[in-house]
Amino acid sequence: MAETFDIELLNCSKRYGDINILDDVSIKIKTGEFITVLGPSGCGKTTTLRVIGGFIIPDSGRVSIRGREVTTLPPYRRNIGVVFQNYALWPHMTVFENLAFGLRIRKLPREEIARRVDRALEMVQLTGLNDRYPRQLSGGQQQRVAMARALAIDPEVIILDEPLSNLDRRLREELRIELKGLQRSLGVTMLFVTHDQEEALSMSDQVVVMKSGRIQQIADPRTVYERPANSFVAGFLGSANFLPGSVAENRPAGKGVIKLANGALVSATMPGTIETGSNVKLVVRPEWMLIDRSGTAAGNQLQATVSETIYEGSVVRYGLKLDHDPSSLVFLQERSSGDTFNPGDKVTVDVISAVVTTE
Ligand SMILES: Nc1ncnc2c1ncn2[C@@H]1O[C@H](COP(=O)(O)OP(=O)(O)O)[C@@H](O)[C@H]1O
Ligand SMILES: [Mg+2]
Known part of the structure; x- marks a missing residue:
């Protein structure tokens, strides 16, 4: 039997006009793995994540989640938790409402929604902040709410787009450890996008290095650093x-x-x-x-x-x-x-x- 992956991106390409934004991108992620897509600004990281999340349909190629093809399914039918770069919390909704929104779309009963919101807030150490509005929270807390919102839907996988890059250095390093700890304890599969090589090396099981829409190397952190596949990888990592x-x-x-x-x-x-x-x-x-x-x-x-x-x-x-x-x-x-x-x-x-x- 063929091995199944939690996330499988197979030969995905995407063009805008005559520019290849993604050029034959294939990524396979096993259950419980933490994979980072790393590359300079504009190399196609967000586009890759959006293809997995269902916000963009690739021109060619396939996307599967746990062996089920989802290439053309809308985001809410994929059971993927998404953390966007700018948190994307709704400013006019409380923390509770922000988390409950995705659960209501999935038509969960009221008590189940309350239970899941509380559990997700507990996971990110924000118990009791249900009634706050985003503006009443610090940047780090907003980031945790965005994380909790992704966790609340009980996702098969979580994808995160530069979730730490808006935070100052100390908080970023703190949250890096926290996020990695959470991922390990839940055993949840994560795909993490960043342009920060230190983040990629310190958190990942595998690092996918991209340049101009093409994958340059996929390997564990030590290998991409010590055995770079080409000069670009060598120069971008350290x-x-x-x-x-x-x-x-x-x-x-x-x-x-x-x-x-x-x-x-x-x-x-x-x-x-x-x-x-x-x-x-x-x-x-x-x-x-x-x-x-x-x-x-x-x-x-x-x-x-x-x-x-x-x-x-x-x-x-x-x-x-x-x-x-x-x-x-x-x-x-x-x-x-x-x-x-x-x-x-x-x-x-x-x-x-x-x-x-x-x-
Ligand atoms: N809707 C779009 N139309 C045209 N070009 C786009 C669109 N979205 C992204 N791009 C271009 O695609 C490239 C990759 O974008 P993106 O995936 O956001 O890169 P990254 O996240 O690595 O910074 C960039 O050059 C960007 O300008
Ligand atoms: Mg981006």
């Missing part, structure tokens, strides 16, 4: 140095040796076997390098001169120019506890980890 080079050698177990423009040899993880001599990019994150203080010459080292020293509290960032490649500027990041180097210092850099991308 900071990365891109060093042009060519393949000097393929080695077993997905490893290889890259020769950089200045002649240095660096071993790296390869996305597969790549013909020797091919031009590639070496991706090295700032924390994947350390300044060598031992003075021993070994492999995987780069000679460089410090051009900038930036103290950031817990870490120090260095801008480095590689020897024999003066146009290069490479950033390296270390814990601030060791001895610090100054602009003009000659240093040897150990490359601890690196990955190769071809596009």
